[in-house]
Amino acid sequence: MLKDLVLKNRSYRGFDESVRISRETLEGFVDCARLCPSSVNKQPLKYFLAWEPEEVEKVQGLTKWARALPDMVLPHPGKRPTGFVVICQDKGIDENLSRYQKDVGIVAQTMLLAAVEQGFGGCMIGNFQAGEVMEVLGLPEEIRPLLIVAFGKPAEEIHLVDVPEDGNTNYYRDENDVHYVPKRTLADELLN
Structure with missing residues (x-):
């Protein structure tokens, strides 16, 4: 069963925009992630959810996709994700941004596996400017974006x-x- 989920969990860069992701669905993914282990159990990660079209568009505009395909703009028009989770670190809990990189990977993979189990898919995106994300999303100074995870109904082979x-x-x-x-x-x- 787990191997089946892992095989279905690809880095999707094309989605069916007619299938919207709800706040409750994204909260469910984060609820799975919050149960993951954390370095010294500090639990410094916080999550910004984008599911409303205006917020999704804002986050989409902050990301760059598919670095290995520099001549291609992905996702293609009409194939964008319908939800995002921005994984952040609360520097008020711990200022060491490198200590929790393993935690970030664990929670991102956990959310993606939860998504696949429900018929969704996603993509981890590290190609963004943290300061720009903070400014556009109105995040406080102590909340630092570390990774963005896109979600939607996969629409690519x-x-x-x-x-x-x-x-x-x-x-x-x-x-x-x-x-x-x-x-x-x-x-x-x-x-x-």
């Missing part, structure tokens, strides 16, 4: 393929806009 012999792991799209993600084999990953 993604295939896992073996890494080619040249070792290139960059994802790519074919002429039909099908998304391919190279993955190493288990034998390539094991050290013994």
